[in-house]
Amino acid sequence: MKGAETFFVDLARAIVNGLENMGMSALGAEIILLIIKFACIAGIVTVNIIILIWLERKISGFIQLRLGPNRLGPWGVFQTIADAIKLLTKEDIIPSQTDKIIFRTAPIVFIIISLMLYVVLPFGDGMAIVDLNLGVLYFISVGSLGTIALLMAGWGSNNKWSLLGAMRSVAQMISYEIPLVFSLLAVVMIAGSLNMSDIVNAQDKIWFVFLQPVAFITYFIAATAELNRGPFDMPEAEQELTAGAYTEYSGMRWALFFLAEYTNLFAVSALTAIMFFGGFKGPFLPSWLWLPIKAYIIMLVFFWLKWTLPRIRMDHLMAFSWKVLIPVTLANLVVTGCVLHFLK
Amino acid sequence: MWGSGILKGLGITFKHLWERKITEQYPEERPKLYPRFRGRLMLNPEKCIVCGMCVKSCPNNVLSFTEARLKESKKKVLTSYTIDHQYCMFCNLCVEACPTNGLYFSHDFEWAAFKREDIKTVYEPDLTGLELLALEEGEKKSAEKEAEDKLLKGVNAMIAAIKKNPARALSKVVESEEEALKLSEILGDDESKIKKLAELMVSDKEKAAKVAKAFLIKGQKKEQEG
Structure with a gap:
């Protein structure tokens, strides 16, 4: 049990020691270790997405009394792989009237930003790739950059649907960024740190979801909107906008957007687990298993919400953010501050 | 309570998650067909008395046949019977017209074929050993x-x-x-x-x-x- 708990940490140390023994400088060894870590992240993300897409299709099927994919492999587990192969081999279509450079870079920017989110997540005890002191701030600020990628996609496509979808997503993401940050701020105030590992350790006795239920609910709603997921999937809104900002994309470029969406989903779910559900802390199992387990449960709730609720109207969406979520989170912040002040 | 509608909806979808799925796994799982299901029109050539009622009743000229007479008893026998399914509209008129219930709708619904001619059904009863008076042209x-x-x-x-x-x-x-x-x-x-x-x-x-x-x-x- 002890070995399993520190397996990855020991492995990393062994790699660094081995490299140093081979005559490499400490800095060089660290850089190589970082590269290995990033490669691991890329691998985890890819495998994760294959599972996630399959899981979502399966669950949406079950909720609608369908069976979901079930032809390829047992329970259709290879369906996503087949889809990925199809997308990889598809013709790369770039419409002639697009802004070529922006059109090409948008999906890359989007996926890079999504992958950057993983850098600060503590996957286990002492297992954050970079244990940033400003982890939460980093996560939020990098996460909000995704808006730019979507706007690039919408603008570069030179298509009214794309542009409308992009505009909507920008409006939505900027509006929901504020309640999201305010909700997290309440947690940060209690934990007294922006470092994610510290926040997790602060939840030793009690999860923050019990201390901050209002913040959790507002955070969850805002996070759903941030992820562009149903019932807040206005930027895509198939029935109105074809595919929103992704309308002109096909093949691998489209797949990159799709990939990034699920990458974001896992990152945000992991953040939820870290901020409200004690992160990697849990009994019996090693810490690096607890975070994925919690994140997956939270993702299942995301799926469940998406396949239950109808899409909200755009003006209602904005009104809800500015007139309900922001006042509530602000009030929550004030109350939290007062309580903390008097407890001291 | 505010938000109770959302919880109700979530409850319904949660229940659906565990319910029996209604998808029919078609090629492996055969659909349940009711007795009067109208699939491919079939003929039982042994029951046919070559009265031609079916041909007369068919509004789309789906049916056609050729006949002959037996040398001894002068009885009419079928030499061939063609059902051109591509024009059939499953109106049931021929089945109703048939006095011996020789025509019937089977439960066969898998018709895919590569050529139009392939969905034609031609019955050619075995007439060996029977002495025929005159084939259709002679008649x-x-x-x-x-x-x-x-x-x-x-x-x-x-x-x-x-x-x-x-x-x-x-x-x-x-x-x-x-x-x-x-x-x-x-x-x-x-x-x-x-x-x-x-x-x-x-x-x-x-x-x-x-x-x-x-x-x-x-x-x-x-x-x-x-």
Whole structure:
């Protein structure tokens, strides 16, 4: 049990020691270790997405009394792989009237930003790739950059649907960024740190979801909107906008957007687990298993919400953010501050 | 309570998550077909009595067959029966018309074929060992001949009748007996004219009346001139 708990940490140390023994400088060894870590992240993300897409299709099927994919492999587990192969081999279509450079870079920017989110997540005890002191701030600020990628996609496509979808997503993401940050701020105030590992350790006795239920609910709603997921999937809104900002994309470029969406989903779910559900802390199992387990449960709730609720109207969406979520989170912040002040 | 609707909806979808799925796994799992399901139209050639009711009842000319007679009993037998399914609209009229319930709708619904001709069904009953009187073409010829014979007989009878009692025989084509007598006078012993009129009287009475009138007018003109 002890070995399993520190397996990855020991492995990393062994790699660094081995490299140093081979005559490499400490800095060089660290850089190589970082590269290995990033490669691991890329691998985890890819495998994760294959599972996630399959899981979502399966669950949406079950909720609608369908069976979901079930032809390829047992329970259709290879369906996503087949889809990925199809997308990889598809013709790369770039419409002639697009802004070529922006059109090409948008999906890359989007996926890079999504992958950057993983850098600060503590996957286990002492297992954050970079244990940033400003982890939460980093996560939020990098996460909000995704808006730019979507706007690039919408603008570069030179298509009214794309542009409308992009505009909507920008409006939505900027509006929901504020309640999201305010909700997290309440947690940060209690934990007294922006470092994610510290926040997790602060939840030793009690999860923050019990201390901050209002913040959790507002955070969850805002996070759903941030992820562009149903019932807040206005930027895509198939029935109105074809595919929103992704309308002109096909093949691998489209797949990159799709990939990034699920990458974001896992990152945000992991953040939820870290901020409200004690992160990697849990009994019996090693810490690096607890975070994925919690994140997956939270993702299942995301799926469940998406396949239950109808899409909200755009003006209602904005009104809800500015007139309900922001006042509530602000009030929550004030109350939290007062309580903390008097407890001291 | 505010938000209770969302919880209710979540409850419903959660329940659905565990319910039995209604998807039918088609190729492996066969659909449940009801007894009166109309699939491919089929024929039981042994029950067929070659009455042709099905062909007459079909609004789309889906059905066609060829027949023959047995040499001994003169009974009609089927030599081939074709159902061209591409025109069938499953109206059930042929099945209802069939007096021996030889036609029926099967439960076969998988029709995919590469060519139009492939969805045609042709039944060719095994007729070896049976002595057939005449195949379809021979039968047709004899029927034509029979009709010709009948016509000839009728014409001959009509010629005899005109010669024997012109007033009575010709009154059928003219308005009065006087005219009939006049007509017989005009015709006289002209065999070709009598035969022509008799032929028309047998096959087409209206035309015969017209021709008779023409003869009358011609005769009158001749009289006036003479």
